[in-house]
Amino acid sequence: MSLYILPKERLPGFVDNLRAGFRVVGPVRTETGFAFDTIHSADELALDYPTTILPPKKYLLPQRETLFTFHTGTSEQGARQIDVQPAFEDVQPTVILGVHTCDMHGIMLYDKVFTEGYRDEHYIARREQTYIVGIECLRPCDEASFCKDMGTLTAPPVYDLHMTAVDGMYLIDTGTEKGERLLLSNVEVHLATTEDIRRLSQTLSAKWPHFRHRLKMTKDQIPSLMTINYGSNIWDTLGERCLACGSCTNVCPTCFCFDVQDEMDLNMSEGQRSRIWDSCQLHEFALVAGGHNFRGSKASRVRHRMMRKGKYIQQVHSLTGCTGCGRCQRACLVDITIPGTLNALYDEMQIDLNPATGA
Amino acid sequence: MPPKPKIAFFDFTSCEGCQLTVVDALQTHLGLLDLVEIVQFREAMSERGEDYQIAFIEGSCTRESDEARLRAIRAQAAVVIALGACAHLGGVNSMKNRWPIENVQTYVYGKHGRERYESYPARPISAVIEVDYAIPGCPIDRLEFIRFVQKLLQGRKPKLPDYPLCVECKLAENACLNKLGQPCLGPVTLAGCDAVCPSYGDGCEACRGFAPEANFAHMREILQGHGLSEVEIDAQFTMFNAYQLKAMGANAPLSTGAGNGSRRRTADAEKLPSSTFAAPKET
Numbered sequence: 001m002s003l004y005i006l007p008k009e010r011l012p013g014f015v016d017n018l019r020a021g022f023r024v025v026g027p028v029r030t031e032t033g034f035a036f037d038t039i040h041s042a043d044e045l046a047l048d049y050p051t052t053i054l055p056p057k058k059y060l061l062p063q064r065e066t067l068f069t070f071h072t073g074t075s076e077q078g079a080r081q082i083d084v085q086p087a088f089e090d091v092q093p094t095v096i097l098g099v100h101t102c103d104m105h106g107i108m109l110y111d112k113v114f115t116e117g118y119r120d121e122h123y124i125a126r127r128e129q130t131y132i133v134g135i136e137c138l139r140p141c142d143e144a145s146f147c148k149d150m151g152t153l154t155a156p157p158v159y160d161l162h163m164t165a166v167d168g169m170y171l172i173d174t175g176t177e178k179g180e181r182l183l184l185s186n187v188e189v190h191l192a193t194t195e196d197i198r199r200l201s202q203t204l205s206a207k208w209p210h211f212r213h214r215l216k217m218t219k220d221q222i223p224s225l226m227t228i229n230y231g232s233n234i235w236d237t238l239g240e241r242c243l244a245c246g247s248c249t250n251v252c253p254t255c256f257c258f259d260v261q262d263e264m265d266l267n268m269s270e271g272q273r274s275r276i277w278d279s280c281q282l283h284e285f286a287l288v289a290g291g292h293n294f295r296g297s298k299a300s301r302v303r304h305r306m307m308r309k310g311k312y313i314q315q316v317h318s319l320t321g322c323t324g325c326g327r328c329q330r331a332c333l334v335d336i337t338i339p340g341t342l343n344a345l346y347d348e349m350q351i352d353l354n355p356a357t358g359a
Numbered sequence: 360m361p362p363k364p365k366i367a368f369f370d371f372t373s374c375e376g377c378q379l380t381v382v383d384a385l386q387t388h389l390g391l392l393d394l395v396e397i398v399q400f401r402e403a404m405s406e407r408g409e410d411y412q413i414a415f416i417e418g419s420c421t422r423e424s425d426e427a428r429l430r431a432i433r434a435q436a437a438v439v440i441a442l443g444a445c446a447h448l449g450g451v452n453s454m455k456n457r458w459p460i461e462n463v464q465t466y467v468y469g470k471h472g473r474e475r476y477e478s479y480p481a482r483p484i485s486a487v488i489e490v491d492y493a494i495p496g497c498p499i500d501r502l503e504f505i506r507f508v509q510k511l512l513q514g515r516k517p518k519l520p521d522y523p524l525c526v527e528c529k530l531a532e533n534a535c536l537n538k539l540g541q542p543c544l545g546p547v548t549l550a551g552c553d554a555v556c557p558s559y560g561d562g563c564e565a566c567r568g569f570a571p572e573a574n575f576a577h578m579r580e581i582l583q584g585h586g587l588s589e590v591e592i593d594a595q596f597t598m599f600n601a602y603q604l605k606a607m608g609a610n611a612p613l614s615t616g617a618g619n620g621s622r623r624r625t626a627d628a629e630k631l632p633s634s635t636f637a638a639p640k641e642t
Contacts, residue, residue, distance in 0.1 A: 032534035054532045063530040243546040244572045245525035247535075264509055266390035277530060282522040283572055298572065331529070333537050333546060334577050 004189040012042035014187035026097035051141040055253035102323040106253025136164035144326030146214040226311040239299025246279030248328035367399035367411035371418030377443030378402040384501035433488040444497035449602030452481035497566035527554040547573035575612030589614035
């Protein structure tokens, strides 16, 4: 694909042109931080945002969404009839601007989860009309992020366009043909020169030292670390602290579990089936008919989340289950963190494996 | 068409705000009146039918003479629903349970209060009669009320969230008040209100009751981190849930014990400032 130059002063014009044909969403300043929201004018866009509470996943899998409506009635022969009408809420041409590289890794996982095997038509309908415009992270969001450890500091092949701020311009990489068309038809850009590409490489190399490692092990060691520690005591310690509030999973860019509910309208003959984000950290998640709960203790649920992030997702989808975005750490009120947990497990292993202690 | 189920509303010790919310809900969801027949609703109509099948009861039980009326409602109704925090939990009325009832009567009604006004510790109606369901909240959420009635009429078990409020705050993408240094009981409180208070910047006060897995020890630590004293944390915990906490006995997550509130106040009852609601000074 090609590399284009967009002078920064042309960004507002680009956004305005996009707004004519798309819902444009991007990071905006809120009272207390930043959030992805619809952009009404380019000056709302805060592309240098550190992070948001919810990742942009909410535009691909909304917190609540109606899947279909139904109408119950009686046929002429007297048989009970149910007509089902698929619903597609919030499906509209959308450009998500300013997606961090970690969140792009999250979207790449979503694409796999919702399109391979069972094809989720609601997700696909929304995804097909969505353009992802990434922004290169040149400094860490804050102390909570550990993207460098998780290998999510570079953009995965999920973007339509990817922007890197270099001096007074954005260098824009086109990831897809439709992304290139989107760029060329909405703003005047020119192809990057060899000198521009040299400056881009310089910027990209210069950013790495700003990001620190937080994990004591490499990313590749995490799945086996999780396997070995399935029976660790750490889960009881964490379970005792856990508030079972589900904040960690709701803010996670790789969590995708949902609950499905039916609701009737007041006329008692029509209704809708909807889905809402669910969380494996909540008591009811693994409760089944008959009253048995497969993960009744908080300890078993905390472990399950860590296993999902560190091992299961990687095993099933061959993609990282944790993007190192740090959102769960920022959301947790009792300081349960992925790096803290993994490092504690790793430390225990070091002691066990040390021949001097006779293990 | 089968006959419409007959429903009735009753009130005990409460502000009647939940019944007002029902009136409000009926204005926006008139269709509900096609599905049920309201035969008694003092807040909204003069008729008083006694042949109801479904009874909604607002308010807590705070005096002995309430009990017979509650039992009569239970004897008539096939389904009894506690409407709102007072009926469901005891609610704000149960704050008084932390002090000896004699002191409370004197404090509220003046020195002859004990002779003139009957009162005993506030209890949820489930402490007196069997209750089938509760619609929590202070006041109730009107959409939840509508959904509840719909489910009931479909013959399905109305289901309320059993997880903490934080879930709804995250879905709304609210900034966490506890993270911002503002006390919020969301982590230990049942969801279902769509996090209405935190969404407007007010910390949760647990009017829907505590979540089954409420982690009180760590909730206290979080509140201590905001600079709240032990007595202030106890006050937060007991605003709506004094009855539940007292029922926990020695296990209650309170620093001062569930029963004795502030010792100073109990000892110096006579020196208390007169309450806004106190009877005029008797001479």
